[in-house]
Amino acid sequence: MEYRTVGKTGINASVIGLGGESLVEPPAKEVEDIIAAALDRGVNIIDVFMPGREVRGKIGRAVKGRRDKVLIQGHIGSTDIHEQNDVSRDLATCKKYFESLLTDLGTDYIDFGLFFFVDTPDDFSKVFEGGLLDYALTLKRKGVIRALGASCHNSETARRIVETGLVDLIMFSINPAFDMTPAESDIYELLDDAKLKQNFDFHIERSRASLYRLCAEREVGITVMKTLCAGKLLSADLTPFSGPMTVGQCIHYALTRPAVVSALIGCKTREEVLEALRYLDMSDEERDYSSVIEHYQGDFRGNCMYCNHCLPCPARIDVAAVSKYLDIASVTQGRVASSVVQHYKALDKHGSDCIACGSCEKRCPFSVPVISNMRRANAVFGL
Numbered sequence: 001m002e003y004r005t006v007g008k009t010g011i012n013a014s015v016i017g018l019g020g021e022s023l024v025e026p027p028a029k030e031v032e033d034i035i036a037a038a039l040d041r042g043v044n045i046i047d048v049f050m051p052g053r054e055v056r057g058k059i060g061r062a063v064k065g066r067r068d069k070v071l072i073q074g075h076i077g078s079t080d081i082h083e084q085n086d087v088s089r090d091l092a093t094c095k096k097y098f099e100s101l102l103t104d105l106g107t108d109y110i111d112f113g114l115f116f117f118v119d120t121p122d123d124f125s126k127v128f129e130g131g132l133l134d135y136a137l138t139l140k141r142k143g144v145i146r147a148l149g150a151s152c153h154n155s156e157t158a159r160r161i162v163e164t165g166l167v168d169l170i171m172f173s174i175n176p177a178f179d180m181t182p183a184e185s186d187i188y189e190l191l192d193d194a195k196l197k198q199n200f201d202f203h204i205e206r207s208r209a210s211l212y213r214l215c216a217e218r219e220v221g222i223t224v225m226k227t228l229c230a231g232k233l234l235s236a237d238l239t240p241f242s243g244p245m246t247v248g249q250c251i252h253y254a255l256t257r258p259a260v261v262s263a264l265i266g267c268k269t270r271e272e273v274l275e276a277l278r279y280l281d282m283s284d285e286e287r288d289y290s291s292v293i294e295h296y297q298g299d300f301r302g303n304c305m306y307c308n309h310c311l312p313c314p315a316r317i318d319v320a321a322v323s324k325y326l327d328i329a330s331v332t333q334g335r336v337a338s339s340v341v342q343h344y345k346a347l348d349k350h351g352s353d354c355i356a357c358g359s360c361e362k363r364c365p366f367s368v369p370v371i372s373n374m375r376r377a378n379a380v381f382g383l
């Protein structure tokens with residue numbers, strides 16, 4: 001398993017984690033098997049947004065005795081008062097549900113306390129300008145939550161959340177189809193079979209791309225929901241692309257966005273856990289998603305998609321990584337955050353190692369001017 005540090009927290013999360021919703025239906029024994037299969041292979045992060053006490057209890061029993069090996073994302077404001085997954089901004093209601101989460105899981109702390117479903121300007125105001133923020137900060141001071149974050153599906157609201165400087169983590173919906181739909185789209189409407197294709201406009205959505213860079217620059221980690229677009233990207237009939245993607249390609253797309261720490265996968269069976277974890281043994285060629293999206297160049301042209309289809313490089317430069325740090329540095333256009341410089345310097349090879357052979361530019365499906373980017377990286381970061 002590979003682990004990445006969540007923002008500035010010092011907490012290391014596995015690059016593949018478990019989404020919680022798929023654990024609602026299976027009986028308790030199967031949930032135990034699913035979670036054991038994941039934890040036994042190094043998965044250490046599980047999202048528990050679900051308000052239902054039964055599923056929380058199942059998860060609590062499944063992690064019993066291994067609580068210190070699991071990072072739990074718990075949500076503040078997820079309720080089932082009127083229907084499953086209702087959102088509440090009422091302080092007393094949020095407290096009640098959060099406290100019962102601790103009881104149901106049999107724990108006295110939650111690793112990541114996330115404000116639930118903060119998508120609209122109204123959500124933002126109610127959470128960050130009302131009593132909920134004080135409540136969450138008090139939980140953090142008392143050690144009941146180790147870090148604070150929010151779950152969100154809207155890039156503009158997510159940007160506002162990151163800019164508060166109060167969060168370490170955003171749980172955000174990321175897959176190549178969502179990254180190409182207008183920022184104002186309702187993500188849950190897109191999961192309707194017909195609407196994903198209707199709304200798809202074959203252009204990378206700039207506000208989403210810039211959100212990921214901002215998160216990297218501010219050291220806010222991202223955990224990914226909807227990694228597989230509810231399975232639609234795996235289906236030849238439902239995908240908006242010319243062909244289906246594999247689970248591994250979807251995971252790789254998520255993990256190659258800046259700031260992403262962990263791709264959370266909803267697994268209904270032990271076999272689905274193993275299929276997701278097969279990603280770790282895949283070759284670079286198997287992970288490469290560029291063939292799926294290269295036909296939709298649009299705004300991609302000239303912009304690195306971090307796919308590394310251009311490798312091998314004779315100078316052994318990780319072109320995607322250098323390009324990613326260069327893009328993150330462009331967020332500030334001047335003073336580059338020291339953490340970004342450190343990450344860049346930690347690479348084995350740098351822009352300065354480029355011998356301008358041009359082989360990457362011939363292989364890049366997105367016409368990226370790699371040689372010029374390597375020179376720019378050298379100018380920005382030195383080395």
Ligand code: SF4
Binds near residue numbers: 290305307319363
């Ligand atoms: S330069 Fe092109 S092929 Fe290489 S990582 Fe970027 S988009 Fe992919």
Ligand code: SF4
Binds near residue numbers: 313319353359361370
């Ligand atoms: S041009 Fe530079 S980055 Fe591209 S393959 Fe050659 S040495 Fe590597």
